Amino acid sequence: MGPAAYGLVPLAMVFTEYISVITVSINGAITRFIxxxxxxxxxxxxxxxFNTALFAMLAIILVQVPLLSYVTADVTSIFEVPEELVYDTYYLFAFTFLGYLISLLSSIFxxxxxxxxxxxxxxxxxxxxxxLRVVTIxxxxxxxxxxxxFVGLANLIGALTAFIYAVSNWAKLxxxxxxxxxxxxFPILKKLVSMGGWLIVNQIGFLLFLKVDIFVVNKFFGAEATGKYSAVLQWNVLIxxxxxVLSNxxxxxxxxxxxxxKIDDVIRIAKMGVKFLAIGVGLMTGIICGFSDQLLSLWLGPEYAIYAGLMIIMLCHLVINLGVLPLFQINTSLNKVKIPGLFTGGFGILNLLLAIVFxxxxxxxxxxxxxxGAIAVTAKxxxxxxIYASHILNISKTTFYKPLMEGLILFLFTYLISFITNSFVPISNWFMMTISGALVFVLVAISTWFVLLSETDKDMIGSTIVPKLEKITKKFS
Known part of the structure; x- marks a missing residue:
């Protein structure tokens, strides 16, 4: 469709995330209590x-229908839309918004x-x-x-499929x-809203961290630049x-x-989650950043190699910012969401201001x-x-820093190896890219096994993977 048209797709998706801050936040509280x-x-x-949440969500959906209808009808005054794409943009937003409303109900079930x-x-x-979305497209x-x-229609079909499946599993489980x-x-609704209120502040900050960039780029640089920016951003989304998946x-x-x-288990699981996420993300992002120019050239064309620096900026901080994902669940589990909400909201505003200044x-x-975005989210x-997760668990404030630093060191090491490989190995096709990336992955993975993983970590991995491998072997033997 071209970069200008493609740039409108993430705008439609991001807009639904902004208007869903209330429902997403209340869902966090619902999940905890249920x-x-x-x-x-x-x-x-x-x-x-469950029923308080369900009927409250239905009411919220009804309230949002007029707002979404207005945005759909007046989309060209809100976003920069090329004239030749106006008609299709109406359908894109209408179908996407309808799919979004259906997904709200899915989340309850x-x-x-x-x-x-x-x-x-x-x-x-x-x-x-x-x-279903990809197949439809x-x-x-x-x-x-x-x-x-058709992209909007695909979003709607995908949402309907997920809703039917969610209801089916709800009935079985x-x-x-x-x-x-x-x-x-109403007392339960008050309890959900009370906890959800601070989750709303946290969610707004989250969106200002991760989703405001698309709006800023669209407003300052237009639809075509938004498409190029969004294309490179897909690697950030992928990671x-x-x-x-692991955090969930x-x-x-x-x-x-x-x-x-079982608070001791909470601490043990959180430390394990931070360590494995930081190591996994550090390994993946190190390889992608090291081969960034070649990846963009093969994927989108040689003219996109100039955005390698942009890709590195988008990815280099993820080892820290994704490594801490398990700690967010601690806040929700212990119902300690007020202070994190304030900090997330404050740093989200800082992100927006920094973006405009830069x-x-x-x-x-x-x-x-x-x-x-990289500066603001990493600072938070x-x-x-x-520190806050350690505080509410009454453990040492440095407990979660060791695994994060291990992930950061691994990222730097992986990036260095990938960059050197990229400099000396001629990569002109996907086969050579795959071979080069795989060699770096194996080298770093072996080093990680012997240097960063403890015997407890190795035993945990072995007890998880070996039984599954044995099961697969028996199935095909």
Whole structure:
């Protein structure tokens, strides 16, 4: 579709994230309380929490319909939209917004999977949404023509599929839960909103950290620049998604341990999660940054090699900022969300101000937008988040810094090896890129095994992987 059209797709998706701050935040509180009720098998309380959340969400959806309708009808005055794309943009936003509203309901029914730590089922929900979306786009682009309206239609179909699957699993996992308006309770709603209020502040800060850049680039540099920026940003999104998978595995373990009052397990799981996330992200980002110019050339064309520096700015800080993901669940589990919300909101505003200053005052271009985000989010997650998590757990303030520093050192080492390899090995196709990246990965992975992993870490990995390998071997033998 070209960079100008492509730049409108993340705008539609990001806008739904901004207007969903209330619902996403309340969902965080809902998940906490329902998980604790289910783990304690308190079905009377669980039904009240579930139905209060469900009918409150339906009310929130109804309130948002007029706002979304207005934005769809007046989208050209809100965003920079090329004239030839106006008609398709209406459809893109309309279908995307409808899919978003459906996904809000899906999130309520998905709490059952979270409460039982059935993240395999939750990931099937996510996978089905993504696969259906991609398949729909490919079919429509092939049969008809590449168009923004088909991207919006794909978002809607993906959301519908995920909703059906979420409801099905909700019915299977928690048959004790029933939909009944009689179980709606205002005191429970007040409790959800009370905790969700500070989660809202935190969510707004999160969006100012990670999602304001698209708006800033669109407003200052136009739709085509937004498309180029968004294309490079996909590597950041990719790493965040992969890290989110592991973090989501750890989240229910932390919450369930807290529900059973096993604080020592909470601390142990959190340390393990931070260490493995930091090491994993450091390894991935080090390789991508080291080969950044060649990756962009092969993927988007040689003219995109000039954005290698932009890619490095977007990725180099993730080892810290994704390494701390398990610590966010500690705040929610212990219902300590006020101070993190204030800090996240404050640093989110700082990110926005820095982005404007770097663009308008220093003339850094959209490199300045990425740099502002890297500085603000790292300042918050690199200093405040580990210290606060240690504080509420009553443990040493340096507990979570050691695994983060190990991940940072690994990133620098991996980047250096990748950069040297990239400088001396001619890479002209995806085969050579794959071979070069794989060699660096194996070298660094072996070094990590012997240098950074303790015997406890190795035993944990072995006890997790070996049984699965044996199961696969028996299946095919």
């Amino acid at each position: 998980t604790i009720d289910i783990q304690k098998e308190n079905w009377l309380s669980a039904n009240k929490t 998905s709490t059952s999977m979270y409460a039982y730590n059935r993240l395999d089922l939750r990931k099937v929900v996510d996978l089905s949404r993504i696969v 490919i079919i429509c682009f092939t049969v008809f023509e590449p168009s923004l309206k 928690t048959p004790q839960l029933r939909i009944s308006i009689k179980d709606f309770r 965040r998604t992969m890290a989110g 595995l750890i989240g229910p373990m932390l919450l369930i341990s807290f529900a059973k009052n 663009v308008k005052v220093f003339g850094f271009g959209f490199w300045g937008v990425a740099l502002a 997650n690199g200093i405040f988040t580990p």
